Amino acid sequence: MAESKSFLVLNRRPPYSSNFAKEALDVALMCAVFNQNTSILYMDDGVFQLVREQDPSEIQQKNSSQTLPMLEMYEVNHVYVDAESLVQRGLQKEDLAIPVELVDSPQITQILAQQQVILSF
């Protein structure tokens, strides 16, 4: 078994207008499957990926937010959300589809410093 590293998947893009959201989620789950110490962080427009009750059927896309509960199932250790990005967009924790850990800027600085690998989307 290869050694385990700490991975952070950093999400900054909204869903649907690009593939970033889907790819980031796939990578996070893949890291977790291979027993890596995996966390995921949503900031800027990335927080829009977490909004509950998404329904992209009329724009002929798959609902990527339905995959979010897999983060817990696959034992992704932490799902962090930048509280400031949320507030700026008029959103609250209750508007999100899964339980998350809200973090502020100094905490994000710390989280970034703890990682061996950061994958940015």
Next chain:
Amino acid sequence: MILHTVNKSPRNSTLQSCLRVAAKDSAILLIEDGVYAALAGTELEGLGDHKVYALTADVKARGLLDKLSTQIILVDYAGFVALVEQYDCVQSWY
């Protein structure tokens, strides 16, 4: 009279550019990531005196149906076509 369409999130400068030059009697139609500008309670809510429309399919896709500013008028694809007909020309901000 012009119909302006905006397809970028308000964090991008596209909407600001549109608002800077759009005449008062012009309308703004938010599509794709542009619909995030229709969220109530955001600091970017100042869409001015314009009539502001948002495409329902894109709003629903992003889970925003119950989170919109009261100023926003929802239109479906047929409504989109009707607006294009109604205005003299369309300026697409993308």
